[in-house]
Amino acid sequence: MKNLKQYEVWFVTGSQHLYGEETLKQVDADSKMIATYLDQSDRIPCKVVFKPVVKTPDEISTICTQANTTSQCVGLVTWMHTFSPAKMWIAGLSLLRKPFVHLHTQFNRDIPWDTIDMDFMNLNQSAHGGREFGFICSRMRKNRKVIVGHWQDEDVSKELDIWMRAACAWHDWQGMKVARFGDNMREVAVTEGDKVEAQKQFGYSVNGYGVGDLTDVIENVSDKQMDSMVKQYQDTYKVDLSKEQLDAVRESARIEAGMRTFLEAGDFKAFTTCFEDLHGLVQLPGLPVQRLMEDGYGFGAEGDWKTAALVRAMKVMATGLKGGTSFMEDYTYHLDPAGMRVLGAHMLEVCPSIASGKPALEVHPLGIGGKADPARLVFNVPEGDGINVSVMDMGNRFRMLANPCRVVAPKAALPKLPVARVVWEPMPNLKTAAAAWILGGGAHHTGFSMALTVRHMVDFAEMAGIEILLIDEHTNIADFKRDIRINEVYYMLSNGLK
Ligand code: MN
Numbered sequence: 001m002k003n004l005k006q007y008e009v010w011f012v013t014g015s016q017h018l019y020g021e022e023t024l025k026q027v028d029a030d031s032k033m034i035a036t037y038l039d040q041s042d043r044i045p046c047k048v049v050f051k052p053v054v055k056t057p058d059e060i061s062t063i064c065t066q067a068n069t070t071s072q073c074v075g076l077v078t079w080m081h082t083f084s085p086a087k088m089w090i091a092g093l094s095l096l097r098k099p100f101v102h103l104h105t106q107f108n109r110d111i112p113w114d115t116i117d118m119d120f121m122n123l124n125q126s127a128h129g130g131r132e133f134g135f136i137c138s139r140m141r142k143n144r145k146v147i148v149g150h151w152q153d154e155d156v157s158k159e160l161d162i163w164m165r166a167a168c169a170w171h172d173w174q175g176m177k178v179a180r181f182g183d184n185m186r187e188v189a190v191t192e193g194d195k196v197e198a199q200k201q202f203g204y205s206v207n208g209y210g211v212g213d214l215t216d217v218i219e220n221v222s223d224k225q226m227d228s229m230v231k232q233y234q235d236t237y238k239v240d241l242s243k244e245q246l247d248a249v250r251e252s253a254r255i256e257a258g259m260r261t262f263l264e265a266g267d268f269k270a271f272t273t274c275f276e277d278l279h280g281l282v283q284l285p286g287l288p289v290q291r292l293m294e295d296g297y298g299f300g301a302e303g304d305w306k307t308a309a310l311v312r313a314m315k316v317m318a319t320g321l322k323g324g325t326s327f328m329e330d331y332t333y334h335l336d337p338a339g340m341r342v343l344g345a346h347m348l349e350v351c352p353s354i355a356s357g358k359p360a361l362e363v364h365p366l367g368i369g370g371k372a373d374p375a376r377l378v379f380n381v382p383e384g385d386g387i388n389v390s391v392m393d394m395g396n397r398f399r400m401l402a403n404p405c406r407v408v409a410p411k412a413a414l415p416k417l418p419v420a421r422v423v424w425e426p427m428p429n430l431k432t433a434a435a436a437w438i439l440g441g442g443a444h445h446t447g448f449s450m451a452l453t454v455r456h457m458v459d460f461a462e463m464a465g466i467e468i469l470l471i472d473e474h475t476n477i478a479d480f481k482r483d484i485r486i487n488e489v490y491y492m493l494s495n496g497l498k
Pocket of ligand 1: 445
């Protein structure tokens with residue numbers, strides 16, 4: 001993944017001409033100091049760019065228009081150092097198409113109790129200036145995050161970090177291309193959806209390609225390319241294979257090289273496969289998909305383009321953080337009342353970014369698909385905190401579900417399980433989490449991450465303007481059902497409020 005420092009967040013401070021030149025100079029200098037502090041902080045992932053203080057409707061509209069058309073700008077941090085009469089913001093906020101966060105801070109952390117005078121009061125007006133700005137944002141029904149606290153506080157940086165990561169992922173989705181090799185798994189409901197509506201809402205496009213288009217590229221992969229890829233495998237993974245199995249790995253390498261060429265040539269950031277549609281492919285791509293995901297591609301199996309796009313977004317958000325991110329499926333349960341758990345896996349396609357230690361490269365038969373034995377990486381996942389996230393098309397809107405979990409060690413070595421797997425306890429417990437997930441219509445496919453928290457997903461869903469339902473330590477089923485019912489009404493009516 002690219003470094004998020006390639007992306008800019010613009011620091012925009014609101015004021016007005018009422019206070020005279022001296023005060024405005026001070027406002028400008030203070031704003032510059034905060035922007036510089038954030039830009040240089042190692043807790044802030046993006047470049048923070050100071051913009052001269054805006055004092056008129058024209059200046060506000062101009063900065064918003066410039067933000068829209070500056071490709072590396074992922075969003076704005078807005079701050080009201082003084083009062084900035086908010087009718088001045090209507091035109092600009094109407095134009096603004098990038099996400100923004102309202103930083104409700106004050107330059108001086110403390111009130112100087114012994115020396116405070118009207119000069120201090122006139123300069124440090126965030127307490128009421130931020131409310132005036134907040135009113136117009138709410139009056140215009142603008143989705144935004146509000147962060148309260150002193151700009152040097154660690155928790156303020158942490159919230160900004162989360163929001164900026166979400167803004168980078170949102171930016172990455174705009175114009176993103178998702179390739180679908182084949183179509184949906186026949187008769188499956190949740191992986192379907194309205195691709196035109198998704199493009200309107202999310203900014204990414206999803207287009208199908210015949211598997212023949214891919215196999216044409218795969219057939220042109222040279223033996224030399226294939227051998228150098230197999231050499232990489234031998235250097236990277238635990239490999240102990242028979243001659244026949246090595247031949248299967250060579251075939252897998254050919255598929256990987258072809259898929260890479262195809263995806264790079266088309267500038268795709270995510271893709272799907274479907275085991276029902278493998279015409280001309282010798283194996284279901286397992287190892288190739290795993291390795292492409294590790295390099296930052298989003299992936300969804302069985303034609304699941306929504307999860308492919310989601311996994312990509314989560315990988316962008318997680319750039320540089322500890323812990324991996326993968327396509328995932330709730331596969332099977334451990335229903336012992338003493339500790340109920342989910343075993344997550346897929347037929348093959350789990351990203352090695354979440355592996356503990358060196359994955360083993362193995363070749364085993366696959367019961368479905370009717371193809372040759374596919375190569376795959378087999379591994380466990382370290383203990384720690386994780387999340388599962390899913391996006392569904394509910395017919396009149398997209399819904400996101402997010403559920404934190406605690407990853408635990410499997411109870412044994414699982415010597416006969418030939419796929420990568422992860423065992424977790426969902427929050428608040430499996431009974432409540434699974435019931436809520438099912439009531440919310442949550443998919444069996446998810447984006448799984450040990451780098452992100454649900455707070456990243458909340459900020460992201462807000463930018464996307466979609467519903468998000470959290471299943472966490474506070475969830476109980478009665479409240480959850482009520483929230484779903486309220487949301488049904490809200491999402492039916494809310495467009496009329498704009
Ligand atoms: Mn699946």
